[in-house]
Structure formats: C-alpha cells, structure tokens
Amino acid sequence: MSANLLTLSGVHTHIAAYHILHGVDLVVPRGQLTMLLGRNGAGKTTTLRTVMGLWQASAGRITLGDQDITRLSTPQIASLGVAYVPENMGIFADLTVKENMLLAARSAQRASQIDEARLQWIFKLFPAVEKFWNHPAGKLSGGQKQMLAVSRAIVEPRELLIVDEPSKGLAPAIINNMIEAFGQLKASGVTILLVEQNFNFAKRLGDRVAVMDNGQIVHAGAMKELAEDESLQQKLLGLAL
Structure with missing residues (x-):
C-alpha cells in the first residue's frame, strides 16, 4: 500500500x-x-x-x-x-437538513436507514446538524451550512x-x-x-x-x-x- x-x-x-x-x-x-x-x-x-x-x-x-x-x-x-466540499458548500436550500443528509447517504433510501452510530458521531462533531434536523437548510447560518456540508461529505465512510x-x-x-x-x-x-x-x-x-x-x-x-x-x-x- x-x-x-x-x-x-x-x-x-x-x-x-x-x-x-x-x-x-x-x-x-x-x-x-x-x-x-x-x-x-x-x-x-x-x-x-x-x-x-x-x-x-x-x-x-x-x-x-x-x-x-x-x-x-x-x-x-x-x-x-473521495468526498468533496466545494467553496460554495453545495447545500440544497429548499430541502431540510435531514433531506440533504439523506441525499448524500447513497446506501440509504430513508433517514432511518442511515447508519445510526455514524449519525450520532456526526451529531457530536456538529450539534447544529441535529438541532436543525427538520429545518430548511437555506435558513441556516453560514457556519451551520458549512457544518452541514462537511457532515454530508462524511455521512458514509x-x-x-x-x-x-x-x-x-x-x-x-x-x-x-x-x-x-x-x-x-x-x-x-x-x-x-x-x-x-x-x-x-x-x-x-x-x-x-x-x-x-x-x-x-x-x-x-x-x-x-x-x-x-x-x-x-x-x-x-x-x-x-
């Protein structure tokens, strides 16, 4: 290797x-x-x-x-x-935080199918992702959007x-x-x-x-x-x- x-x-x-x-x-x-x-x-x-x-x-x-x-x-x-977070973050503003995460979790068709242990790990890294789980992503602050962008990139290993x-x-x-x-x-x-x-x-x-x-x-x-x-x-x- x-x-x-x-x-x-x-x-x-x-x-x-x-x-x-x-x-x-x-x-x-x-x-x-x-x-x-x-x-x-x-x-x-x-x-x-x-x-x-x-x-x-x-x-x-x-x-x-x-x-x-x-x-x-x-x-x-x-x-x-390989995961990529662009400078503009690429957030889908009209979708909720949960829906943004689900789109990135290619192995899951529903939020309940996202790996729970991994999701809890992400919530500890970025508590705002859990706090605003059902909120439209476009309503987040700049920092919260950046946290969501990174969270999407790591929702799968x-x-x-x-x-x-x-x-x-x-x-x-x-x-x-x-x-x-x-x-x-x-x-x-x-x-x-x-x-x-x-x-x-x-x-x-x-x-x-x-x-x-x-x-x-x-x-x-x-x-x-x-x-x-x-x-x-x-x-x-x-x-x-």
Whole structure:
C-alpha cells in the first residue's frame, strides 16, 4: 500500500483558452491533514476540481493509492471513497437538513436507514446538524451550512475528504469548532486535503503543507516548519504575522 493516498504528477489543466495548472506535483500522505495554501488565483480550487474530475487534466497523472483516476468521471472518483466540499458548500436550500443528509447517504433510501452510530458521531462533531434536523437548510447560518456540508461529505465512510476554504466567512467561535471537528476526523483515520486562506486555521490543523503560486507547487513540507518561519511565510504568502 502506498504511503501517499493521493498523488498528482505533472498535472496541467486548461479551462477553455486558459492554462491554469502548470505541472502540479502534490502528495497527500495517508492519515494526515494536508493544507493547500496560496494567494487568490494561484490555482488551488482548480487543483481540487481537477482531482474530482470536474475539470479534466490536459496532461499529467493523478493517482488514488495505486489507482490512476486521471480520466475517471466525478461519480467514479466519489465511489472510490473521495468526498468533496466545494467553496460554495453545495447545500440544497429548499430541502431540510435531514433531506440533504439523506441525499448524500447513497446506501440509504430513508433517514432511518442511515447508519445510526455514524449519525450520532456526526451529531457530536456538529450539534447544529441535529438541532436543525427538520429545518430548511437555506435558513441556516453560514457556519451551520458549512457544518452541514462537511457532515454530508462524511455521512458514509470516506478515505479522502477534500474541502475548499472551510473557514471562509465564519466567526472565530465557529472556526474553533471546525478545527476541533477536523482534528477528530483526522484521528478517526480520514485523510484530509484542505484549501485555506486563514493561516492561523492552517497552522493549527495541518500536518503537511503545499503552497501554490501561478498554477504550480512552489513549496512543500511540514506545516510546523512553515508556521515557525516568518520570513518563508512572507516570501510564499505575503504574510506578516
């Protein structure tokens, strides 16, 4: 079994006439939380969407474990145990929280068929999901919608969880709750790839970090090393902490 669950090798992505990714090399080790950082427009979201098959790589190779997934469709990739939470969360606003969860639980036709132990685990991670179970999802706050989006992604066991900017627009108290939840998810054995703009969020959670600029990975290593090197932060991210 490969030590890396996800590997991108020389991945290029074109969107219409635009060349967005320019040979991305990225590894996501099993059982760890990898942060993907970079300035706006660096190519982070495009990388996630390319991994999920929402946009097709024009060159290079993407592997999940030992399986080449470069040309697979999004449903095929999802069926291999990969869940994706996009930046816009993808919540069905007119459906209840329960109905949103049921749609994500592909093995269940009724809410009563969702794995009860797993559901109770999710309720402990995100109490708002239980509290607003029968409420329309569109009525939730931004933080509650983000909790629902992550809950849907993990309602069935996943090998890899990919999340785009989970802390965006959230209050500090909700961010702390999200950090605790992702920490528990990692401890349960889920491999996680997170795109983040909030560096404090990133350094509290990340095991590994990769930094993107102009469609390429320009730095990769331990999150702890980047968190302790302010000059490197300034060079890579323009941060002054």
